[in-house]
Amino acid sequence: MDHNPYSAPRSAVADAGEPRGKRPLVVGIAVVLLATAIAFSVRDGVLDFRGVETGEISGLMMAWRILRIALAVLLCLQIARGRNWARHAELVFVALGIARLSFEFWRFNNLPEGVHFMLDKPAFAMSAAPLVLELSALYLLFVPGRHWFKRRAA
DSSP states (O other), X not given: OOOOTTSOXXXXXXXXXXXXXXXXXXXXXXXXXXXHHHHHXXXXXXXXXXXXXXXXXXXXXXXXXXXXXXXXXHHHHHHHTTOHHHHHXXXXXXXXXXXXXXXXXXXXXXXXXXXXXXXXXXXXXXXXXXXXXXXXXXXXXHTTTGGGGSOXXX
């Protein structure tokens, strides 16, 4: 009997990799920018909730908005903890947001003959602000803050 299930493991046992260290200032600023963008989304969701009561917005649309906000909060918290996957997921969601915004601009620029679209500049600024905040945060996370997210040796 050469195998004893109660014997010590034969594989090399090592301590975990070096600790991640203190969060850099640029990553902290990026997390604050993402949290501010989330606050804009919560504000819009509260304002849109009135539309659910009047029937302008479906309950399913409001549920989708709540799910997106919850996902944004999760990603923000995981980025603050140094999770690299969250940083990349945020990049994908911002890219999808840019694609959606581009489609909206294309749609408003290709209206039928005789239909004119008047841009509400304050409303546009409020809708573009979260995207600008997220793009700024992504720059901080992927350029000056990228070293904090690198995998540590085990």
